[in-house]
Amino acid sequence: MAATTPAAAPAPERKRRNAYHHGNLRQALVDQAVRTIRADGVEALTLRDVGAHLRVSRTALYRHFADKQALLVAVATEGFRTFRKELADAWDGAGRGREGFLAQGRAYIRFATENPSHYRVMFGGYVAKGDCGAELAAESEAGFRVLVDALVELQHAGLVRRDPPLELAVFVWGAVHGAAMLAIGGQVVRPDGASAAAAAYTAERVWDAVKAPAR
Amino acid sequence: MAATTPAAAPAPERKRRNAYHHGNLRQALVDQAVRTIRADGVEALTLRDVGAHLRVSRTALYRHFADKQALLVAVATEGFRTFRKELADAWDGAGRGREGFLAQGRAYIRFATENPSHYRVMFGGYVAKGDCGAELAAESEAGFRVLVDALVELQHAGLVRRDPPLELAVFVWGAVHGAAMLAIGGQVVRPDGASAAAAAYTAERVWDAVKAPAR
DNA sequence: GCCTTATGTTGACGTCGTTAACATTCGAGA
DNA sequence: TCTCGAATGTTAACGACGTCAACATAAGGC
Numbered sequence: 001m002a003a004t005t006p007a008a009a010p011a012p013e014r015k016r017r018n019a020y021h022h023g024n025l026r027q028a029l030v031d032q033a034v035r036t037i038r039a040d041g042v043e044a045l046t047l048r049d050v051g052a053h054l055r056v057s058r059t060a061l062y063r064h065f066a067d068k069q070a071l072l073v074a075v076a077t078e079g080f081r082t083f084r085k086e087l088a089d090a091w092d093g094a095g096r097g098r099e100g101f102l103a104q105g106r107a108y109i110r111f112a113t114e115n116p117s118h119y120r121v122m123f124g125g126y127v128a129k130g131d132c133g134a135e136l137a138a139e140s141e142a143g144f145r146v147l148v149d150a151l152v153e154l155q156h157a158g159l160v161r162r163d164p165p166l167e168l169a170v171f172v173w174g175a176v177h178g179a180a181m182l183a184i185g186g187q188v189v190r191p192d193g194a195s196a197a198a199a200a201y202t203a204e205r206v207w208d209a210v211k212a213p214a215r
Numbered sequence: 216m217a218a219t220t221p222a223a224a225p226a227p228e229r230k231r232r233n234a235y236h237h238g239n240l241r242q243a244l245v246d247q248a249v250r251t252i253r254a255d256g257v258e259a260l261t262l263r264d265v266g267a268h269l270r271v272s273r274t275a276l277y278r279h280f281a282d283k284q285a286l287l288v289a290v291a292t293e294g295f296r297t298f299r300k301e302l303a304d305a306w307d308g309a310g311r312g313r314e315g316f317l318a319q320g321r322a323y324i325r326f327a328t329e330n331p332s333h334y335r336v337m338f339g340g341y342v343a344k345g346d347c348g349a350e351l352a353a354e355s356e357a358g359f360r361v362l363v364d365a366l367v368e369l370q371h372a373g374l375v376r377r378d379p380p381l382e383l384a385v386f387v388w389g390a391v392h393g394a395a396m397l398a399i400g401g402q403v404v405r406p407d408g409a410s411a412a413a414a415a416y417t418a419e420r421v422w423d424a425v426k427a428p429a430r
Numbered sequence: 431g432c433c434t435t436a437t438g439t440t441g442a443c444g445t446c447g448t449t450a451a452c453a454t455t456c457g458a459g460a
Numbered sequence: 461t462c463t464c465g466a467a468t469g470t471t472a473a474c475g476a477c478g479t480c481a482a483c484a485t486a487a488g489g490c
Contacts, residue, residue, distance in 0.1 A: 022437085022438080025437080025438085046476085046477070046478090047477080047478065047479090048476080048477070048478090056438075056439095057438065057439050057440075058439095058477095058478090059438080059439075059440085059478095059479080059480085060437080060438050060439075062438095062479080062480085063436075063437050063438070064437090067478075067479075068478065068479090120340060123396070123400070123402070124339060124340065125335060125339065125400055140402075167413070167416060170394075170397065170403055170413070171394065171416065171417055171420045173393070173397065174390065174393035174394035174395075174396070174397045174417065175389065175390040175393055175394070175420075175421075175424075176393065177393035177396060177397065178388070178389035178390055178391065178392035178393020178394065178395075178396065179385075179386065179389035179390070179393065180389075180393075181338070181389070181392060181393065181396065182385065182388065182389045182392060185338065185340055187338070187355075188385055198382070198385070201382060201386065202386055202389065205386045205390075205424040205425065206390075206424060208423060208424045208425075209390075209420040209421060209423045209424035210420065210423075214429065237468085237469080240468080240469090261445085261446070261447090262446080262447065262448090263445085263446075263447090271469075271470095272469065272470050272471075273447090273470095274447095274448080274449085274469080274470075274471085275468080275469050275470075277448080277449085278467075278468050278469070279468090282447075282448075283446095283447065283448090
């Protein structure tokens with residue numbers, strides 16, 4: 001199942017209290033934005049369209065978000081939440097060793113290929129650096145920390161070279177991030193179903209890059 | 216010197232034949248677009264603004280480009296041209312061995328950090344996959360080929376593992392691409408001047424990932 | 431029950447990319 | 461050299477977009 005699918009697409013106004021007040025418009029706006037982004041990409045996201053799908057005026061959004069940018073930040077934040085969960089699950093579920101590391105890498109690329117537009121909102125520079133808000137920064141940071149912690153643990157087990165963990169983590173992140181971007185960017189054409197194998201290959205190469213050198 | 220700086224920014228209408236016809240508007244449009252993108256980013260690029268800077272009406276552009284997208288494609292194509300040249304120079308200039316490979320990796324990341332907005336136009340998904348036109352596809356392909364050829368040569372020298380070169384090249388490209396994106400995306404904060412060292416570190420890790428395993 | 435506040439709507443503005451209709455200049459062929 | 465089609469540039473306008481100001485309606489504590 002795709003990672004960031006909002007819960008109830010077909011019946012978004014279930015909890016509407018009456019014809020005027022919506023009840024939980026903020027979350028509904030984020031969900032609808034995610035839906036549109038999934039279907040047609042970020043550049044197709046329109047505040048007017050979001051409003052129309054929710055049977056709400058085009059400016060109702062401004063009671064919950066400062067501007068369009070803020071809506072995108074919320075989308076990215078939600079993406080980072082499920083993203084981090086999938087990484088942590090892969091790491092824990094595969095034994096927190098070499099296999100866990102490989103599983104985490106595959107999970108990363110799988111998330112990106114299954115949620116390409118969403119991934120692009122998170123990493124494509126649509127949300128500016130500085131003004132992104134504390135919540136997104138925290139959530140993004142937490143995802144990165146999953147990787148750093150895993151590397152430190154692998155270092156302690158003697159499996160990964162003893163470079164500064166942050167430097168190591170930035171490299172690993174960059175490597176899978178780049179593979180993910182290429183995979184979803186159309187830059188690399190791949191037969192259907194081959195993306196999982198490519199992800200596995202990437203993870204193995206990254207492992208070779210960071211594993212402790214033979215003594 | 217920055218890679219993609221157009222030649223004559225201060226005197227763009229040198230060759231203007233008269234007040235009406237410009238003479239070489241197409242190239243001037245691309246140059247001005249590059250200038251704006253460098254200064255303020257892609258999202259700040261406006262056809263009206265491009266025209267104004269060139270003392271030309273806002274729709275003159277449509278005699279040379281189908282739409283804004285086509286202008287961006289031209290920008291990306293020009294970027295790919297100098298990009299490939301820098302990669303090839305680095306590879307040739309450093310001995311076409313392990314050192315050449317590392318130099319190529321550093322040159323890649325240097326190009327991105329020195330031309331961040333331009334790099335984003337090339338790889339950030341602003342130019343769609345299918346409709347990009349044959350010229351951009353060829354230029355992008357040529358850049359990739361520099362890397363593939365280098366890897367094949369290194370394989371023949373016994374320095375790089377004998378995996379399928381394309382698979383290998385996609386991994387390498389993705390790894391440096393990801394490092395470049397993180398470096399220019401503000402996702403990773405770095406003290407000034409540390410980016411060169413980080414690029415060198417990335418290149419070394421990638422080398423460890425692809426070098427021939429010890430027998 | 432009233433009144434403050436939160437929430438949603440309507441109307442409007444300025445900017446954007448794009449198109450259509452028109453103007454000017456270039457250059458090849460007589 | 462003159463002419464006329466083709467290339468190139470301009471003006472006016474349109475619809476879509478994000479956003480703001482003014483107004484309408486509902487919710488909930490006193």
